[in-house]
Amino acid sequence: IENHLPTAELQALDAAHHMHPFTDGDALSKKGARIITRAKGVWLTDSEGNEILDGMAGLWCMNVGYGREELAEVAARQMRQLPFYNTFFQTTHIPAIALAKKLAELAPGNLNHVFFNGSGSDSNDTNIRMVRHYWNVKEQPERTVIISRWNGYHGSTMGAASLGGMKGMHKQGGLPIPDIVHIDQPDWWSEGGDMTPEEFGLARAQELEAKILEVGPEKVAAFIGEPIQGAGGVIVAPDTYWPEIQRIVKKYGILLIADEVICGFGRTGNWFGCQTLGIEPDIMTVAKGLTSGYIPMGASLVSDEVAAVINSGDEFAHGYTYSGHPVAAAVALENLRILEEEGVIDRVRSEIAPYLKAKWESLTDHPMVGEAKIVGMMGSIALTPNKATRAAFAAKAGTIGLITRERCFANNLVMRHVGDRMIISPPLTITKAEIDELMVRARKSLDEAYEKIKAEGLW
Numbered sequence: 001i002e003n004h005l006p007t008a009e010l011q012a013l014d015a016a017h018h019m020h021p022f023t024d025g026d027a028l029s030k031k032g033a034r035i036i037t038r039a040k041g042v043w044l045t046d047s048e049g050n051e052i053l054d055g056m057a058g059l060w061c062m063n064v065g066y067g068r069e070e071l072a073e074v075a076a077r078q079m080r081q082l083p084f085y086n087t088f089f090q091t092t093h094i095p096a097i098a099l100a101k102k103l104a105e106l107a108p109g110n111l112n113h114v115f116f117n118g119s120g121s122d123s124n125d126t127n128i129r130m131v132r133h134y135w136n137v138k139e140q141p142e143r144t145v146i147i148s149r150w151n152g153y154h155g156s157t158m159g160a161a162s163l164g165g166m167k168g169m170h171k172q173g174g175l176p177i178p179d180i181v182h183i184d185q186p187d188w189w190s191e192g193g194d195m196t197p198e199e200f201g202l203a204r205a206q207e208l209e210a211k212i213l214e215v216g217p218e219k220v221a222a223f224i225g226e227p228i229q230g231a232g233g234v235i236v237a238p239d240t241y242w243p244e245i246q247r248i249v250k251k252y253g254i255l256l257i258a259d260e261v262i263c264g265f266g267r268t269g270n271w272f273g274c275q276t277l278g279i280e281p282d283i284m285t286v287a288k289g290l291t292s293g294y295i296p297m298g299a300s301l302v303s304d305e306v307a308a309v310i311n312s313g314d315e316f317a318h319g320y321t322y323s324g325h326p327v328a329a330a331v332a333l334e335n336l337r338i339l340e341e342e343g344v345i346d347r348v349r350s351e352i353a354p355y356l357k358a359k360w361e362s363l364t365d366h367p368m369v370g371e372a373k374i375v376g377m378m379g380s381i382a383l384t385p386n387k388a389t390r391a392a393f394a395a396k397a398g399t400i401g402l403i404t405r406e407r408c409f410a411n412n413l414v415m416r417h418v419g420d421r422m423i424i425s426p427p428l429t430i431t432k433a434e435i436d437e438l439m440v441r442a443r444k445s446l447d448e449a450y451e452k453i454k455a456e457g458l459w
């Protein structure tokens with residue numbers, strides 16, 4: 001790793017052969033990708049030796065922090081003993097059994113059954129097929145429609161991207177697939193108008209009931225939502241939203257899928273976002289923090305009732321080669337052991353998240369920062385030219401966010417932008433001193449972006 005080619009040569013090879021996800025390929029080729037060579041704790045090192053504070057925990061996934069040797073040890077040991085065997089055709093293996101048991105213990109309510117997948121996206125594809133099969137077995141095959149939210153994010157496979165509400169993704173590839181419909185998101189800052197957050201939260205939740213009646217209650221299979229929308233910009237729904245969603249799904253007897261790919265495994269200050277927000281799902285999507293990103297894995301956690309129906313109805317004709325992969329399962333088990341035995345989530349809830357919240361919310365004293373929202377260890381700020389009116393910038397959405405993100409990178413801080421919101425989701429093991437450093441770099445970046453924006457007449 002250390003004696004790698006010079007950065008410029010590596011960038012040229014990357015540009016020649018590597019197609020990056022969610023990337024304008026030609027633009028990146030001109031610029032050259034930043035080459036990350038190693039990492040420890042919350043710190044990344046790039047090929048130029050820069051020490052970068054990873055305010056995004058990779059892609060929201062690095063919950064235990066980089067450099068945990070135990071995870072490498074467990075992976076190596078499992079690889080030597082049983083590097084792969086499948087869980088098709090009436091076989092299983094000990095890591096799959098042990099992880100399924102562990103997840104059943106950790107999951108809230110009666111989510112006692114686990115269908116293993118390879119990622120968050122294919123977990124949500126599993127969920128689409130599972131809920132439709134569930135209603136078939138219950139002799140209500142017309143229940144095929146799944147309701148989701150605009151600006152929700154559920155992945156990038158055909159099914160998951162259809163569940164998602166990112167219109168730019170739908171435009172590429174003929175999405176959504178049939179029988180997936182969307183309602184508006186509970187983003188008060190951008191869409192609340194003159195309503196109070198409480199009124200707005202109720203109104204947006206009641207769109208679910210309106211949509212169910214529009215589609216026909218006898219045709220609706222499920223509703224899917226992220227407890228807190230992540231890739232949509234860390235959108236925290238008003239308090240009135242989820243209780244109303246819960247009331248409506250119960251009233252019409254439709255299944256509730258909570259997508260906890262980001263919110264799971266401590267991100268919101270409890271093991272799961274459902275516990276933080278009081279949601280009782282029938283199915284829960286997990287990935288990312290399940291293995292802290294050390295190895296790909298996803299899963300669908302399924303309630304006793306749904307599992308009983310699926311198990312009773314002949315073969316559920318679905319699954320993946322790597323469903324329950326033994327090395328991924330072993331790493332996940334060790335990751336969960338670290339989270340549990342080191343009290344990582346308890347410390348987040350009692351100490352680290354409150355500390356970060358106070359610092360993060362103080363950003364509203366910056367001229368560009370309108371609102372600061374944070375739940376546990378996932379936070380966002382909304383940039384605006386006018387805090388009183390919550391106005392959007394005149395420039396195309398994302399222009400100001402991109403300038404700010406560029407300043408963050410220049411200051412060796414990874415802080416994402418989504419439109420003109422800036423977001424953070426650091427490793428759960430970040431220390432208070434590292435939070436202080438994150439805030440120094442974030443403030444410096446906001447100040448520099450503000451100067452640049454004014455200089456370019458974008459204010």
Ligand SMILES: Cc1ncc(COP(=O)(O)O)c(CNc2cccc(C(=O)O)c2)c1O
Nearest residue numbers: 059119120121153154155230231259261262
């Ligand atoms: C809530 C949710 N559900 C499903 C997925 C899909 O997981 P996979 O990627 O493992 O298939 C996600 C993934 N979320 C995700 C993935 C990549 C980038 C970003 C970003 O915010 O830039 C967010 C997610 O955030």
